[in-house]
Amino acid sequence: MSTRLELLWIEKYRPKKLDDIVDQEEVIQGLKNLLKGDIKEMPHLLFAGPPGTGKTTTALALAREIYGGQWRDYVLELNASDERGINVIRERVKIFAQYFTPSEKAPFKIVILDEADMMTSEAQTALRRIMEINARVTRFILICNYITRIISPIQSRTAIFRFKRLPKEGAIQYLKMICDSEGVECSPDVLDKIYEASLGDLRKAINLLQSVSTVTGGKPTVKDVESIVGKATPEAIVKMIDALRMGDFNSARNLLFDFISVSNLDGQEVIKLIFNELMMRNLLQPEVAEVLAEYEYRILTSAYYEIQLTALLAKLSRLLGSRGQ
Ligand SMILES: Nc1ncnc2c1ncn2[C@@H]1O[C@H](COP(=O)(O)OP(=O)(O)OP(=O)(O)O)[C@@H](O)[C@H]1O
Ligand SMILES: [Mg+2]
Structure with missing residues (x-):
């Protein structure tokens, strides 16, 4: 296996299609149903759930399904916790939405706004206005960890999709696939240990697998996992x-x-x-x-x-x- 950390496995193995997302069946089914219907009718979406469970990945995969290979031309990714705040979001969305003419192939553009729950309620109220003003040519996918921190006028105007911590079986299967592809020899005990330490956060599990594989030349033991987790264990x-x-x-x-x-x-x-x-x-x-x-x-x-x-x-x-x- 390669001992170089240049390419992060979380990026290398980030699923590109909705069908390749691990678990989150309800979310994926719901999104597929949306895609089957009249896409022009797609509402704003709100993805909520714990870290490392596939929210950003799903938003990007959805964009790929809608626009195909050119998806980057139609997607703006923003982070709400950017210290420059709501005015920057307003300006960037405005420029992004300008001069865009909806077509059959691209009936709207998509704004993915990560960490929406880090915004104050005043900023969220302003965001709601921005969503309304640009509704003809954009759809928002808001992403958050805690849905309770999103103001109800936004909640009620979005289709909500709840992501769950990844259950053991699916997560371990995914880790195994990565091990096979990277030539890492990992016993079931090692994978169990990695999953346990990840608390259902697949990003964390994959990062841990990559670190422990790298330092052990692709043959990690349970002890190696424990020593890497170190302070991060309970x-x-x-x-x-x-x-x-x-x-x-x-x-x-x-x-x-x-x-x-x-x-x-x-x-x-x-x-x-x-x-x-x-x-x-x-x-x-x-x-x-x-x-x-x-x-x-x-x-x-x-x-x-x-x-x-x-x-x-x-x-x-x-x-x-x-x-x-
Ligand atoms: N359900 C999943 N199926 C497949 N891979 C996943 C899944 N969830 C997470 N991953 C892996 O973990 C990485 C991080 O996932 P992602 O960025 O989608 O998490 P997130 O839910 O957006 O987390 P955060 O709340 O921290 O932004 C992905 O690149 C992918 O490798
Ligand atoms: Mg994310």
Whole structure:
């Protein structure tokens, strides 16, 4: 196998056709139905779901199905969390939509707007206007992780497609296909371990497979996977809870933020891991459970989950600290 990391496998193996997307059956079926109908009637779309489950890939595959080889001419990809904000989106969409005459082959152009849930509600209200103004010649595909962060006037004007974490079978089959194609020797245990660490995020699983294959010359073992995952395993969460029980808030916070930066998990996923670990260690007293539930809710509605997680640690350190010694 090649030991060069030049080409990322997540790009090399990004499916190009809707039929090649792993799982997400409901989404794919729904989109195929749209394509079967009068394409001019296609509504704006909203793709929601966890990271690495195929949202961007599906949006691009859909564009390919509609326009064929020339799809790039008809697609504008924007990121809503661009710091320059809604005015840039307005300008770019305006220029993109200008002078475009709809035809049979290309009845509209497509704007893919990633991370739409990172926009403030004011910006989303402005976005809704932009969508309306350009509705004759464009369709939007909005992409987000949390649908609850999208204002309801937008939700009600889009067809919503929910992406799910990839189940084990489909994900592992995909990893196996990559191993075969790259000449990587991977036992079922190794693939299981990779899937476990990925939490149903196929991007993460493929990246992990590529890293571990590269450092082992294509013969990774379970131990190799564990050592690469390192800080990104729930081990970091275990240590963080130990620190909280010792009343060491600062260490707990450092462990948590190291973990977040390495693992790329979001606030809700981190809370889930904390919840699981506390439950397994029989530390989930009623007050602790209430605090977790409260912060899980807060994180859903807050732009900076880091603040909420820090406050959560402060509370947990008070609740668990007295039990640590
Ligand atoms: N359902 C899937 N089928 C096949 N490959 C997938 C799927 N989901 C993810 N992948 C792989 O992971 C990579 C990342 O997927 P994609 O960019 O579509 O994720 P996403 O859902 O848009 O994530 P994010 O929310 O982080 O933007 C793809 O290039 C592809 O290799
Ligand atoms: Mg994406």
